[in-house]
Amino acid sequence: MLLDSIRTQLDSLSKSERKVALSVLDNPSRTVNENITCLAKHAQVSEPTVVRFCRTLGYDGWHEFKLKLAQGLALALPGLNEQPTQDDLAADLVNKICSRSINTLLDLRNNLQAEPIQQALDILSRASKIEFYGQGTSGIVAADAQHKFFRSGVPTVAYADPAIHSIAAALLRTGDAVVAISQRGNSPALVRSVKLARRGGADVIVLAPSGTPLAEMATVLIPIDLIFNTDPYTPISARLAYLVVIDVLAVGLALQRGPEFRKKMQNAQKALQEFDLQFDSFIG
Amino acid sequence: MLLDSIRTQLDSLSKSERKVALSVLDNPSRTVNENITCLAKHAQVSEPTVVRFCRTLGYDGWHEFKLKLAQGLALALPGLNEQPTQDDLAADLVNKICSRSINTLLDLRNNLQAEPIQQALDILSRASKIEFYGQGTSGIVAADAQHKFFRSGVPTVAYADPAIHSIAAALLRTGDAVVAISQRGNSPALVRSVKLARRGGADVIVLAPSGTPLAEMATVLIPIDLIFNTDPYTPISARLAYLVVIDVLAVGLALQRGPEFRKKMQNAQKALQEFDLQFDSFIG
């Protein structure tokens, strides 16, 4: 990106232009918010030098350069270029947590295999009933999944309580599907439920790190291998990865079901909206 | 992203400002390369009107608006420019949905203001009780929030049912805090509950698109202006943005509480893990 191109051309710049380049590289995001006068002052050169610098790099002038830089920064990866510590706790937080989350998803995009997704979709589209199991944080992912799949017309349930899903799993039979979600992949209760479900003939799609006990039990494993940071401050951005995988499955299923499903879903949305209004007048 | 924030606020704009908005929406990438005079001409309004339009949207002026627009476009394009169509449905899905989600978060990182976050943290750290309200998809976000804040020691609850949170809201008083979460920002039931909460003296932090009725009611508004795509196939990646904002608040609160809180949280995690094991042997 632009910053790299500056770095490469650093040698071919004149002394003063290099000052400008270094000033930009030193703090790109500040540069974006400055005007040409400020940048000139920071770099300790005159304004025309800045303009010449922009032209040397191939841009029309300061305006175009600044615009391109801003766009580059928007895409740039996290804190790599950012200033290390801002005084502002909040700004720093926003930056760090967003960046970490973005990295998680970038990682997911690079590593998520299409094949198990396809297999999972095959199972789900044939399933007469879909149950989502997850405990703790994964319970919320399960609820989210249920919420998404629910509108598709297939009977779906989400269980977050180990006692309950153990019982539910025992009642499953061939043609039913379970999606078991776990971030650690070692919850004994969940493993047990999956075992029960498979014994009854149901297919089990597992969302968990590979190599875990739960992963071993899967009909189809969708491995989610991310850095598990033990620092409790770290937002468990892994959860985002799980949610995105659920999105992929939900959208994939919808696509496989064709357009009449699309219509159903739209109607459901409309119904909700109307209900909202009715409900309010009812209370009011 | 920015264009969507324009779309949502379209109604609250004056006649001439709306002309500007439409002109921008009509051809965003042209706008980025124009100066204020050209845009004014295209929109058939005067230049000051364009400036006022930028300010109404919350920007400092034309320069900042243009910069943010450019950044937004830089983010929006990549996803669309991705490899056109792979034979493989699943691979294509994974790629598209991940990319879209990543874009959402990149956008969030660029536009989430630190100031309201800081204000929200101030309120939350003083609160004697925190309630999370959200309906539908946002109900899950609320549950997630509760799940995160719950371990912090402050009493927290999440309500997803309009009837219930209306009642709960009426019982709040000064020193309590509500976090109201809504992707559309126009649920009458939620607006009502927020109104009740504020009447009782509670502070209300709103996570919603700016310019919506709910946003108007906030003590502190954390505006989340992202694509609200009505196509039901589109994964509602906005939800991810909400979750990340929740993460930011949760981590921020933890940081403000200092190290003894950190310890508590670690213990809680350990306790959970042990419980898991005990529980299994109990069932087994």
Add this chain to the structure above:
DNA sequence: AAGATTTACGTAGTAAATTTTCAAAACATT
């Protein structure tokens, strides 16, 4: 090594673009 030539840079002025001011016009309110 001293002058000639090229290149690099800044001062100061100019042009352009953005913003502020202010008064007129449109709109709503009573």
Add this chain to the structure above:
DNA sequence: AATGTTTTGAAAATTTACTACGTAAATCTT
């Protein structure tokens, strides 16, 4: 219809980016 409020554009003021030009430094010639 009279009043106050909001919205709007013309023109002035300000800020910002760029150009022309001249001087200083560096490089090349002889």
